[in-house]
């Protein structure tokens with residue numbers, strides 16, 4: 596029970612990696628606020644956590660709207676007596692080249708992927724302070740540091756996540772708040788399934804094709820990201836801040 600007596604807000608926990616994080620955190624003793632735009636997905640995560648004997652509540656949250664982030668934090672304080680951990684996992688998947696990408700799409704991708712993470716930390720600060728400190732884990736991507744064809748808006752926003760992480764780590768260290776990032780490679784989630792369908796492949800073809808990018812020759816599973824997030828959120832990572840833990844099956848080592 597590495598998160599015994601802790602409380603966490605996990606954004607985008609209604610699907611994929613966020614759901615795996617919520618389930619793992621609850622198994623490790625944390626009470627979890629499942630903060631997601633998608634009510635059905637979020638409720639399904641809460642049901643799965645509760646069926647396994649854990650504690651979770653759903654709060655419908657658009658991370659690009661500050662009052663909604665605040666409501667997720669308030670739910671942690673009200674339902675679980677405080678807040679110790681924030682996992683910024685929600686993302687907008689907006690792809691394209693510079694000519695295709697509209698001004699509105701640029702704003703959306705940055706508002707959700709970067710400003711949304713920053714706002715969530717901002718509104719969580721009073722509760723983290725009350726708890727004497729805490730841990731923030733921002734989900735970045737292999738796309739934070741490599742170029743990929745026609746991925747300009749998504750990749751530039753994910754690069755922003757890494758700098759946001761370092762700057763927050765520097766500013767918040769004096770408050771005993773550690774801030775780290777996890778950069779997944781290609782992980783088998785609904786977001787990747789959508790991508791595969793958009794490029795006209797079957798899932799089987801897509802998993803094989805993207806699996807080839809990793810030296811481990813397969814896609815990752817959401818739980819393999821969740822374990823990395825658990826480490827950074829737990830006291831075992833007490834001397835780790837401003838770091839980016841790459842979990843990509845070796846896809847970007849060369």
Ligand SMILES: NC(=O)c1ccc[n+]([C@@H]2O[C@H](COP(=O)([O-])OP(=O)(O)OC[C@H]3O[C@@H](n4cnc5c(N)ncnc54)[C@H](O)[C@@H]3O)[C@@H](O)[C@H]2O)c1
Nearest residue numbers: 607609610611612632633657658685686736781782784786
């Ligand atoms: N799957 C991968 O291969 C991969 C690779 C690298 C990084 N990532 C990152 O991992 C994270 C999770 O991705 P996933 O693959 O599990 O995606 P997913 O689509 O399975 O889940 C994303 C969840 O975020 C929610 N969401 C979207 N916009 C939101 C908003 N504005 N406010 C609140 N919730 C919102 C969605 O409703 C959904 O439940 C993202 O940050 C993504 O960029 C994923």
